[in-house]
Amino acid sequence: MSTVTQQPVPESGGLAPDTAVTPTRGAGARKLPIILGVLTVLLAVVLLRSSHSGSTTFQLAVDSDFVQLPDIVVPSGPTAWVMVVVCLALTAEALRRMLARSRQPLWIPIAFAVAWMIGFLSWAAADGTILVVSLLGGAVALAIPLVFGALGGVLGERAGVVNIAIEGQLLLGAFAAAIAASTTGSPWAGLVAAAVAGALVALVLGLFAITYFVDQVIVGVVLNVLVLGLTNFMFRQVLTPNAETLNSPDRFQRLPIPILGDIPLIGPILFRQTPLVYVLYVVVALVAYALYRTRWGLRVRAVGEHPKAADTVGIKVNRTRYRTILLAGLIAGMGGAYYSxxxxxxxxxxxxxxxxxxxxxxxxxxxxxPIRATLAALLFGFASNLQGVLSAIGSPVPSQFMLMLPYLVTIFAVAGLVGRSRPPAADGVPYRQQ
Structure with missing residues (x-):
């Protein structure tokens, strides 16, 4: 059996120093100036090779807003170069802090990302209009399944179970949602069915990974392939011949929230969404609170960090893992409802x-x-929506490059180029009770 170097379980708060949102330090602090410098050089090279004249319009309001914010019109080339200078200044500040061996505050990468994106959009949308509400609101909508799936992954791995089967949970959730919503006429019934479908996949994962100690990565990959084949078969044999009765669900419609939806800029982006987005807000808040502020959350993190110590103090390790991955499957399955x-x-x-x-x-x-994973999922959603926005305005940026962007960020994340990522100590290691 694989062994894990066990670490003591603290009596309070978090189990690992990287669970809280803290300033960047260590390896991440050393890599940050390099990453910022490379991105700044890339933006400068793009501007040198293809400078654009004209102006770029950033439209901040939509026609239905109670308060109409004015459009911001900026000269494309000069604005882009000003943002390059801002990026250079932020890179220099990150380098200074690295040489001084001080912490890198979070505002540096955040400010850099905003400045870099403003510069890039000013260049890419020259003589065009960027609908800021559509860009950011669409990013939120596209990130729905990613956030649900990421929350399911966080819960599972915090309990010590690697959940590679998120793809299968999303796909089976979409399948179940379509059938349930079609037969009942209610998209809410479809959402419940999607959650149950995700939990069923999680139950099979737990049966093999927790009870029979099968390699968790292998089980997850097999489940993804199994769900893919099963849904393809059922689509051809069941849904296609009976499309009117089994595959014609009612969609969730946009439901603006009174007052909040009328807040300029923020309202149309966050509070004029479908009910599934509002469910997502609640789930994110509940998961973040429960994981770090409740006894249940402490037990979940304990069995993921030091299961033997948790067992010693009376926590049922495998029972806790089962319950957690079932909850994770419920959450991930709800993300599948977005598609259908x-x-x-x-x-x-x-x-x-x-x-x-x-x-x-x-x-x-x-x-x-959970909060950081949500922000990462929103980043991927933004990259996906940006591709569509730039294509619509006829930007010279190849659409294939924008489609690659989420996957490039994924490679950087897995390679550790965004800082050191330490998983829970017992993640992926089955626990055999003595």
Whole structure:
């Protein structure tokens, strides 16, 4: 049996120093100036090779806003170069802090990301208009399944179970949601069915990984392939011949929240979404609170960090892991409902398109923290939506490059180029009670 170097379980708060949102330090602090410098040089090279004249318009409001914010019109080339200078200044500050062996505050990468994106969009949308509400609101919508999947991955791995089967949970959730919503006429019934479907996949994962000690990565990959084959077969044999009754669900419609939806800029982005997005807000808050502020969360992290110590103090390790991965499956399954109840009003074969693997990368990118994983998933959603926005305005940026962006970020995350990521100590290691 594999052995894990066990670490003491603290009596309070977190089990690992990287669970809280703290300033960047260590290996991440050393890599940050390099990453910022490379990105700044890339932006400068793009501007030198293809300078654009004209102006770029950033539209901050939509016609239905109670308060109409004015459009921001900026000269494309000069604005882009000003942002390059800002990026250079932030890179220099990160380098100074690295040489002084001081911490890198979070505002440096955040400010750099904003400045870099403003410079890039000013260049890419020259003589065009960027609809900021559509760009950011669409990013939130596209990130729905990624966030649900990432939260499921965080919970599973915090309990010590590697959940590679997120893709299968999303796909089976989309399949179940389409059938349940079609037969009942209610998208809410479809959402419940999607959650149950995700939990069923998690139950099979737990049966083999926790009870029979099968390698968790292998089980997850097999489950993904199994669900893919099963849904393809059922689509051809059941859904296609009975599309009117079994594959014609009602979609979730946009439901603006009064008052909040009228807040300029923020309202249309966050509070004029479908009910599934509002469910997502609640789930993120509950998971983050429960994982770090409740006795249940402490037990979950204990069995993922030091199961033997947890067992010693009376915590049922495998029972806790079962319950946690079932909850994780429920959450991930709800993300699958996005595809058949929000994106399109039917189920199609392989419609998740590998989103489960991107969600798993968001778990690593977010360092096994629900808030960070959510932000990572939103980043991937933003990159996906940016591709569509730039294509719509006729930007010279190749659409293939924008489609690559989430996967490039994934590679950087897995390679540790965004800082050191330490998984829970017992992640992936089955526990055999003595």
């Amino acid at each position: 109840l929000v994106s399109v009003s039917q189920f199609n074969r392989e419609m998740t398109g590998g989103a489960g693997y991107i969600a798993l990368a968001a778990v690593i990118f977010g360092k096994w923290d």
